[in-house]
Amino acid sequence: MLIQNQVGPIATSQSISPGLQAPARAGQLGDTIVSELHGRFYEQAYRGNLYSYGLSLTALAATNATATGLTATATPILGVWNPATSTVNLVILQAQLEAIYNTVTTPVPPGAFVWVTSTGNSAISTGAAAINRKTLAAAGSQAKSFAGAVALTGLTNNLTILEGADFTNASGVTYGTLGNTTLAQSVGGVQNVDGSIIVPPGAFVGLMNTISTTTFSVSGRLLWEEVPL
DSSP states (O other), X not given: OXXXXXXXXXXXXXXOOTTSOOXXXXXXXXXXXXOOOSOTTHHHHHTTOEEEEXXXXXXXXGGGBGGGOSSTTOOOSEEEEOOXXXXXXXXXXXXXXXXXXXXXXXXXXXXXXXXXXXXXXXXXXXXXXXXXXXXXXXXXXXXXXXXXXXXXXXXXXXXXXXXXXXXXXXXXXXXXXXXXTOOOOOEEEEEOOTTSEEEOTTOEEEEEESSOOSSEEEEEEEEEEEEEO
């Protein structure tokens, strides 16, 4: 079957009623013309499949860093575990991080921010309920969410570094001793993962920094869609 689109505007003086057929539009090169009706996350949010979890301004802990270990005692800055019994994939859509220099005058930069992963885990006993972006209630998700200083108790397979995260960081800044009026660099940003990281049942994905420090505070969130297997 050959699908033919109509080149140019649709000749109608009024909107097309629901349930009626409308011709698809095309440009003069045969390209399909589309318009965005809602925001790009609206459809999945409205269907109740969109979840998030985050943390408010929280001081980094030593165990947020890969340098202190990638075992069950690690405490990712942000993370999500998909239980082995889950019936969905967690499709990471977006991550946000903001790290703010606090009041100490001899800060230690957090190093690079990296994504860490582990698969084949069925016994993690920690984690919290995620927020449903339609109901705004902490209910409905099959995932367990992590933020701040929550350890991955019950992790059976050590974490490994997947790749660097797309956040600016302060690892290249030499601070020394700062005065009370010094303006320090803020780090962070938004990474549009857009489904390029999938967390299958039994897997964990999280965000950690690489240099152990307690002199930065962070806020952030993970946003994901839960897709039936």
